[in-house]
Amino acid sequence: MQIKSGRAGNKDARKMIECSEAIAEATALCKPAVVATYPITPQTHIVEMLAKMHSEGRVNSEIINVESEHSAMSACIGAEACGVRTFTASSSQGIALMSEMLFIASGMRLPIVMAVANRALSAPINIWNDHSDTMAQRDAGWLQFYCENAQEAYDSIIQAYKISEQKDIMLPSMVCVDGFTLSHLWEPVKMLSQADVDSFLPVYNPLYKLDSEIPVTMGALAYPNTYMHFKKQQQDAMLNAVEVIKKTNLEFGKRFSRIYGNGMIETYKIEDAKEAIVAMGSVCSTARIVIDRLRQKGRKIGLIKIRAFRPFPNEELKKIAGKIEKIAVIDRAISLGNSGPLFIEIKATLPKSHINNFIVGLGGRDISENIIESIVKKIGQKQEIEWVF
Amino acid sequence: MAKQDSRKDSGITAGAVITKAGSSMKNKTGFWGVFKPVLLNSRCNACGICVQYCPDGCIVIKDKKASINQDYCKGCAICSKECPSKAIIMQKKILKSC
Structure with a gap:
């Protein structure tokens, strides 16, 4: 079906x-x-x-x-x-x-x-x-x-x-x-x-x-x-x-007739992706639009939406992360003194992947398509954690 | 300490619900104590003051002598302080090797 x-x-x-x-x-x-x-x-x-x-x-x-x-x-x-x-x-x-x-x-x-x-x-x-x-x-x-x-x-x-x-x-x-x-x-x-x-x-x-x-x-x-x-x-x-x-x-x-990925995570255009955005909540919809646009330009990028944060989808992430070279984790929170809480968990689950963390949208700051695009430009950069205003 | 593992995993209910009465009797709290009371039989005249003072209800008068239940006694020493005949002395417990 x-x-x-x-x-x-x-x-x-x-x-x-x-x-x-x-x-x-x-x-x-x-x-x-x-x-x-x-x-x-x-x-x-x-x-x-x-x-x-x-x-x-x-x-x-x-x-x-x-x-x-x-x-x-x-x-x-x-x-x-x-x-x-x-x-x-x-x-x-x-x-x-x-x-x-x-x-x-x-x-x-x-x-x-x-x-x-x-x-x-x-x-x-x-x-x-x-x-x-x-x-x-x-x-x-x-x-x-x-x-x-x-x-x-x-x-x-x-x-x-x-x-x-x-x-x-x-x-x-x-x-x-x-x-x-x-x-x-x-x-x-x-x-x-x-x-x-x-x-x-x-x-x-x-x-x-x-x-x-x-x-x-x-x-x-x-x-x-x-x-x-x-x-x-x-x-x-x-x-x-x-x-x-x-x-x-x-x-x-x-x-x-409605399904959300496998329940734990939902992916978008991840099958052949070399890069991935990991995010939670409404920002995923903005990311989908940006991904569509970048795909038209030939960039192999996809989205991993974390639907269940607890329990954390460790196994599900490990299964799909193999082919993905670079990951950008979008965090809408900050664990002060370390980094974004989602990033901490993703990094623990995928220790071998190159992961960048972007702290965005705190206190209702808008996460526009432009912001997601600027994040995508920075995927793979050396600086691990970056605040995008 | 082996004594602490009195319950096995399977005996534990979800959410720590206690479904039957009497579980506090099964939970022998006596091992908390550092000191234990020891009765000097010859001095005890069964006046019952210790029975009234014991906060854990561990002492009863049996055969005209005080009888202390060490299963629940936590060694507070109130009985020893209050006994007019000085018939209860406190002794430091010697822990058995683990």
Whole structure:
């Protein structure tokens, strides 16, 4: 069966919709029992839309208006521990504030799904897009998906529930969209019906739940003799997720005719490429345009889009990187004191490749086609890390 | 220490959930202690003051003498301080070779 990529598809069932609304629509189809809502730019539209759907009677979820993001995640943890599906969304300072609870959600193996509209971290205060907020949480034990367009965000929310809730995974997921650049973008999105999602996403069946009839203890103390075993379990679950992400992506593709690479990474014109751009999120679409233009001029260049940053696609990258001589990693975040966080990981995975790192688009600075072109010109240069303004 | 590996990998639930009551009894915390209380039988008159003071509930009166459960005693020495007959002395534990 021929499966078209996420950008193509049947024009009939498309709806002109804002990405935030698409995320809210997808969430509504997954029927979470509890949604914790707290506003923060640029995420607010997502929870706002869910609250609106609730008032219209389209969503039956319990909407909890919490007093902070720390409480939002705590509410999700509490509800999820009771054995129901939950959802929340946040950005930037909100993610930073809920950081403590993010580790608890993953440690307690609660498959919460959170949408993130990526935004820069203070100080100086800035409400625009970069990946610093979620990159700072990469070790929190959450699966992280970075989406390129509204359609992918819509589809990834549904996939994320399915992946997270697998018995051998039971880990929470972040579905990340670039704040404003993507979250506030209106795009045609092919919508699914409730019957479609019900047939794809099984009813959530938790391993354990808080139930007064069958009491259990959750969040107990682990001594030095067991703590490490729990962490190993989390790591094993993360590694199990690689195959499940691929399988889920394929199953989704077969059912709804939309597929995102192999689920972990997506490539563009990489088959005969000697050079490659590695990037995450909405910048990939700009890179595709630049690649098309350069290909017309005969340059053998392709794109590797990292869709799942956690678990990291180590094996997938090794498989395709053999023929590629030079790689440019575009980072929309900076690990101060070292380099871009994506670059650090790619370099560890592909130690033999020539890799350049380009720090771009921090705090919402536009990444234009010209910037990507200037990056391509610098592929293979001696200077390893360069800031492109 | 072999004693610390009391649980095998397979016995651990996902997310550290405890599904059955009584797990705190199985978790013998006595090995935390550096000192252990030792009862001088001849001095003990079973007054029960140590029973009331023990923060871990490790002491009971049995056969008209105090009986100390070393499985959970962490060696805080409160019993030894409070005993009016000076019937409990603290002894440094000797660690067995690993």
